[in-house]
Amino acid sequence: MNEMEIYSIYKDYFANSMLPYIKCKNCDYSFYYPRNRCPQCGSDKIEIKKSSGTGEIYSYTVFNNSIWAIVSFPEGFRLYMNIDSAGEPDVGKKIKIKFIDGRPYGSC
């Protein structure tokens, strides 16, 4: 899998309201930000998998009336995203993923 293929598969996942991540079959490391080799062990034995889409807020900040956060997922990776302000954000609070314009957002 090269980098462009990864982005193209990610796009398909997003279009189907699924959150993808990459798992290294050699060392088990999970990551979200695309590379064609595992940043932990260098292996190219990587696969794209589907996350449960339920994570928790690792940290957040309210800026310009929007909430910017790092969210942890149980599959062992984290990513940046905006989360909606329906509920009060807090470190450790559960969020669910939703998709707007082909982009993942969190909802708490």
Added chain:
Amino acid sequence: MIKGFAEAVYKKYDGTAYDLMNEALEKALNMAGIQRSDIQGFITTFLPGIFDGNIFLHFFPDQLCGYLGINPKYIDSLDYGGPSVLAGLYRAEKLIKYEGLDNILLLFGGKGSLVRQTRETVDSYENLYDGVTNTPYKQLLSGYSYKNPLSDYALVAQRHKKIYGTADEDRARLMVKQRKNGNDSGYSMFTGDISVDDVLSSPVISSPLHLLEIVYPVDGFHAFIVSKSPGKLRPVKIKKYGEAHWSKLPPELEEIMITPASESSRNFRDEIKHCDAYELYDSFSITVILQLEDTGIIKKGEFGKFIEKTDISSSGDMPLNTGGGSINRGQPAYMSGSVLLYESLLQLNGMAKNQVRDINSVFINGIGGWSRNHSVSMILGD
């Protein structure tokens, strides 16, 4: 050893970055008592947007040498953000010791006001230009509302608050004490007494960080001339040194509250505890706290107690950011490393208005780059 050092810092400078850089250089040459033709090495850094708004300059260090009229035998540009100048000092000492060069010029700065006016931050500057990408992951990052480095440090401060109970008041107390140092230093850009309430009632820019705990980018350059002899100055050199580079996006760090300062300071923790003054990078209040923890000065979670009982003034039990830090001096071109080094040299040479008595060593820690990926720790002394 440092033979000459100077700054040219303005809130908003009406001339070009090139004029400004020449002003700092001329002052440093005067102090060192040397000519431009004596400069044998040149080290600088380029940060997009800060050279008269340029996102890019072709062969940047070479362009500067040509403009300044210097002909060094060694030219380099370091790309570690805030601590670049500190890493430059280390490399300059090596060039003198092992390559036999003399008079290495470290020239760092630019015009922060130009980026400021765009209402973007230095890391979000890419949003102004099509075809400019700051990171390989831009596709998955753009479109969101972040403004690094501000949002990045806000995330750290928020988590620190939750996990270690570091209250807004604790961070505010540090800002009050640093302002007092700034007032006493006689060269602070932001002056006047402030209270904990003043900090807490200033606008929350990116929660939990308030306006008065965020550095203000200004226009300015610093020039340092590193030489075989100290000239008229004290023979100050690097006594202990470490640098660390953690090239990771914060979501991929094991823990965002731990910085590479924990690695760059690892080999001389005991010596750090016995320094006479401390100059710690202060892009935000939380930045200082992280370095106090990661260099072993305090334990994680003890900052509240520490800042309540510690006198950080130049006559106090632990002189810290004695010039007021860059929070009060202003941050030339989004990089504070030079502000720390300049204040350290004032103190070590007995040139400070709020002089630390009997000072023989200063611990400096710089942190910066994309997120918090680079750290330089050093003890300066003679």
